[in-house]
Amino acid sequence: MDIREITEDELGGWGRALDLGFMRPDAAPAPEARRAVFDPGRSLGAYDGERCVGTFRSFATELTVPGGAVVPADAISNVTVSATHRRRGLLSRMMARDLAAASERGDAVAILIAAEYRIYGRFGFGPATRCGGLEIDLTRAGGLRSVPGAEGGRIDFATMEEVRKVGPALFDRYRRTQPGAIERSEATWRLRTGDLRGSIGDWKEPFVVLHRDAADQVTGMLTYSVADVWEGKRPDCTLVVHDHLALDRATAVALWRFAFSVDWVRRVEVRDIAPDDPLPLLLDDPRAARATERSGDFMWVRVLDMTAAFGARTYGAPGRVVFAVSDPAGYAEGRWALETAPDGSGSCTRTADPADLALGVGALSSLYLGGETVSRLTAAGLVEELVPGAAVRADLTLRTPDRPWCPDMF
Numbered sequence: 001m002d003i004r005e006i007t008e009d010e011l012g013g014w015g016r017a018l019d020l021g022f023m024r025p026d027a028a029p030a031p032e033a034r035r036a037v038f039d040p041g042r043s044l045g046a047y048d049g050e051r052c053v054g055t056f057r058s059f060a061t062e063l064t065v066p067g068g069a070v071v072p073a074d075a076i077s078n079v080t081v082s083a084t085h086r087r088r089g090l091l092s093r094m095m096a097r098d099l100a101a102a103s104e105r106g107d108a109v110a111i112l113i114a115a116e117y118r119i120y121g122r123f124g125f126g127p128a129t130r131c132g133g134l135e136i137d138l139t140r141a142g143g144l145r146s147v148p149g150a151e152g153g154r155i156d157f158a159t160m161e162e163v164r165k166v167g168p169a170l171f172d173r174y175r176r177t178q179p180g181a182i183e184r185s186e187a188t189w190r191l192r193t194g195d196l197r198g199s200i201g202d203w204k205e206p207f208v209v210l211h212r213d214a215a216d217q218v219t220g221m222l223t224y225s226v227a228d229v230w231e232g233k234r235p236d237c238t239l240v241v242h243d244h245l246a247l248d249r250a251t252a253v254a255l256w257r258f259a260f261s262v263d264w265v266r267r268v269e270v271r272d273i274a275p276d277d278p279l280p281l282l283l284d285d286p287r288a289a290r291a292t293e294r295s296g297d298f299m300w301v302r303v304l305d306m307t308a309a310f311g312a313r314t315y316g317a318p319g320r321v322v323f324a325v326s327d328p329a330g331y332a333e334g335r336w337a338l339e340t341a342p343d344g345s346g347s348c349t350r351t352a353d354p355a356d357l358a359l360g361v362g363a364l365s366s367l368y369l370g371g372e373t374v375s376r377l378t379a380a381g382l383v384e385e386l387v388p389g390a391a392v393r394a395d396l397t398l399r400t401p402d403r404p405w406c407p408d409m410f
Contacts, residue, residue, distance in 0.1 A: 001053070001085070003093050006045045008038055010052070014045050017052040021080020033198045036187040044097065046081065046090040053082040056094040058102070061182045061410075063109060063301075066370050066400040067314030067344065068176050074102035074304075075182065076112040077410050095123050096329070099304065103331055108308040109368070111182070113409065114300050124329055126366030127297035129180045129404045130275055134289045136268045138260060142284030147253050152214030155258050158221075160193035163208050166218050167192075174245045178274065179369055180299060180404030188408070192223075192243075206242060209258060211251050220244075220251035222259060235264035242271060243407070256282065274405040299406040301365040304331045309368060310348035315340040316399035321390065324355035325364055332361045340397055356390035359383040370400030 006014050011034050019027040039059055046054025057078040062070035076098065081090050102110055114120045114127070158166075167189055175181035190196035194203050204225065211220035223243035229236045239262055246252035256279060259268055272294065273279065280289040303309050306325075320339045327333040335355050340346035357374065363382045366372040374394040377383040385391050 001088070001090065002047045003044060003054075003090070003097060004047065005041055006043050006052075008035065008040070010045065011035065011038060013052045014043065014055055017045070017082060018055045018078055018080055020082055021055060030198050033187070033191065033196050036190065036196055037185070042098075042101075043078075044094045046085070046094065048085060053085040054090040054094065055080045056091075056098060058098050058110075059185075060107075061111075063111060064175055064177075064179050064181045065309075065313035065368075066179045066404075067312075069312045069314075070176070071108035071309060071312045072106065073182065074098065074105075074107040074110040075410055076110060079112070091119075092123075099123070099302070099329065099331070103304050106305070106308070108303070108305045108312065109365070110302040110304060112300050112302075113298060117297070120300055120302075121362045123302065124327060124331070124361040124365065125300040125302040126362035126364070126372075127299075128301040128366050128369045128371050129299040129406045130296065130371065131272050131298035131405075132275065132295035133272055133292035134268075134270045134279065135292050136260075136270070136283070137288045137290070138266055138268060140285055141260070141288035143260060144253065144257050144282050145284055147282055148250060151250070153211055153219070153251065153254055155209050155211050155254065158208045158210045160195070160205060160208075162210070163193050163221070163223075164189055164195065166210065167221065170218050170221055170245060170247075173247055177247070178405060178407070179400060179402065180371070180406045182406060182408060182410065184408065209255070211246070211254055213251070219248060220246040220255050222255045224259065226262070226265065228264075236266050237264045238267040238269055239265045240269045240271065244270070244273075253282065272407065274402070274407075276402045276405075299404075301368055303361060303365045303368060306332050306336050306348050310336075310338055310346060313346070313368075314344035315346045315397050316344075317396040318342045319393055319397050321357065321394045321397055322351060322353050322355045323364065324358040324386070325361055326359070327361040329361075332364065338397065346397075354386070356385075356387045357383055357394060358386055367398055369404035370398055371404045374398065 042058045044056040045052045058076045061073050061075045063073040206223050206225050208223045213219050225240050227238040280286040323336045325332045337351040338348050374391045378391045
């Protein structure tokens with residue numbers, strides 16, 4: 001079977017294979033949306049004769065790392081193999097081709113969201129961020145505590161056209177404060193605002209409010225919908241938060257206070273929230289915030305360039321740790337010395353020195369953004385401590401003030 005880059009003219013058949021692979025044969029065609037994200041050379045198809053039986057797409061993005069720097073990343077999406085052609089090595093061939101191209105381009109890492117846990121570890125990926133939602137019972141919460149809000153700020157509803165104008169710049173500032181965040185493309189904003197229609201479900205216009213500070217600068221945005229439910233003559237509505245962006249804590253508080261004050265709403269459901277977001281502690285009764293079933297691993301990372309990846313982020317303590325990394329694909333294979341300075345900067349170079357820790361590239365990739373600990377992976381048998389105390393030293397080095405979080409599905 002042939003693995004090849006598809007042309008724009010082949011998007012129709014490729015899209016049908018994608019929908020079959022994701023078990024949605026009734027999905028409405030979305031040719032305009034697929035053309036909007038089509039990047040020549042980065043969409044692969046597996047073909048049995050003229051029939052497309054496997055799909056694979058990647059796109060360029062930036063990944064924010066601890067400290068606020070960004071690294072070039074190969075974002076992998078739309079991966080399917082038809083049920084009729086499983087266990088024939090098609091995914092392995094497409095993945096190997098894409099990672100080789102990413103390495104040649106100079107991408108520091110590859111990223112993806114794993115539908116199934118056991119697939120991507122064999123390609124060197126490791127879970128690096130988590131997702132999780134909250135459901136807040138407003139009748140129990142007692143509102144927000146008396147926390148200072150934004151002085152002189154204001155909140156106004158925005159049209160979808162306004163969101164397309166101000167949203168990209170706001171998010172670009174926000175993502176550089178959140179390790180694990182990636183860029184949002186123009187096509188993403190068009191899909192989020194209904195200017196471009198995808199094939200999954202019917203798009204419904206959400207409510208969007210913008211927060212402006214005293215200088216009339218946009219510092220936050222809240223996107224939500226309301227499930228309009230009544231019991232007899234009593235409202236029992238749920239406000240569902242789809243996006244909450246704030247450049248500072250005062251703006252975040254102001255937007256949450258607004259969400260909790262909407263008429264008829266008895267519950268607020270936050271679909272996904274950063275693991276270190278203090279929202280529950282802002283409530284008068286934090287027990288009113290209950291974790292939803294959406295919790296789990298989310299974005300997976302695969303380190304491709306050790307020097308570029310680990311040289312870009314900052315660190316929690318000065319020191320030196322030598323990793324012996326096993327990588328069957330070869331990109332991160334070898335012994336690497338991570339040396340960090342008191343100012344938080346660091347460098348990662350090859351070394352012949354004895355290793356402190358031995359691990360696979362998947363485990364190393366899980367540690368990269370600071371969302372996992374060396375000690376925990378050692379206890380799980382995924383890291384071997386070669387020098388006593390090395391796991392604790394490495395954890396002090398790799399620690400971050402906030403755990404990573406990726407707010408976007410891709």
